[in-house]
Amino acid sequence: MRIWDLDPAVLCRAHLLGEHRELHAVWSILTRDLGGYRRHPETRRWEGRLAALYRRHEALVAEMTRRGYRHASPLDAALATGAAVQGVFVDPPQRQRDLLRARGCGCRV
Numbered sequence: 001m002r003i004w005d006l007d008p009a010v011l012c013r014a015h016l017l018g019e020h021r022e023l024h025a026v027w028s029i030l031t032r033d034l035g036g037y038r039r040h041p042e043t044r045r046w047e048g049r050l051a052a053l054y055r056r057h058e059a060l061v062a063e064m065t066r067r068g069y070r071h072a073s074p075l076d077a078a079l080a081t082g083a084a085v086q087g088v089f090v091d092p093p094q095r096q097r098d099l100l101r102a103r104g105c106g107c108r109v
Helices: 013-032 050-066 093-103
Strands: none
Touching: 013 050
């Protein structure tokens, strides 16, 4: 489970679409108080930061649209509470770039 802290434009297709899918999972866990990955570090860092998670979703959707994908899974903006900026990282952004670079997946980092 990973939500990147990089510009969505640099992500390859797999990472862009995969992050979108995982973001929806984190959103559901936090807004519906579900179990599963509730204690995962990636999920926990978004606690109290649903506004930031909502903003990340909108950035992903904008990039997906720019690439010609249709988006049909909006988030409920009324649930976008808390901090609007994410400042907690599992891995800092430079480490995230290094991880993506090492994968050789087509991400432009």
